[in-house]
Amino acid sequence: MKLKKLISTCLALVLLSACSTSSPFKSLTAGACSGEQKQLVDDHISSQISAISKQDWPLAYSFAAKSFQDSIDLTSFEVIITDSYSFLIDNQGITFGGCEIKEDKIFQEVTVNSSNGKIDLSYRLSTVDEKLGVEAANLAEQSTALTT
Secondary structure, eight states: HHHHHHHHHHHHHHHHHHHHHHHTSSOOEEEOOHHHHHHHHHHHHHHHHHHHHOHHHHHHTBOOOOOHHHHSSSHHHHHHHHOOOOHHHHOOOOOEEEEEEEEEEEEEEEEETTTTTEEEEEEEEETTTTTEEEEEEETTTTTOOOEE
8 A cells, every 4th residue: 555655646746857957948948959959859850751751641731830731731741752752752861960049949950861961951940828839941052952
């Protein structure tokens, strides 16, 4: 009986402390991303690229910012990726560079390894209600942008 009470107390403390932690995106301060912010951004982008490589368009689209989803439908998203960003479908791995916050936006450098070599992208993300969303992925050497 004492063990059961101890476990219940520990569980309650864990749940309460989890509720009290502040979101790493509650307030964005200009400058380098914190370690926690960078990890969450990297995970978000990795998950979207993974879904794209599996051609799971609804899942990939779910990582886009609400503002993007309000202006581009799922079918158009799929066309944009397959026409201009097919290297994301056939990627051979990704690496992450710097992460920076500017004007309430998060910018993450991503290098995609493809059969055509390395392609550098600059992802722009926003937060709405502390939830990340990809707004754009700009090719580093071109002005063409995937606005998601």
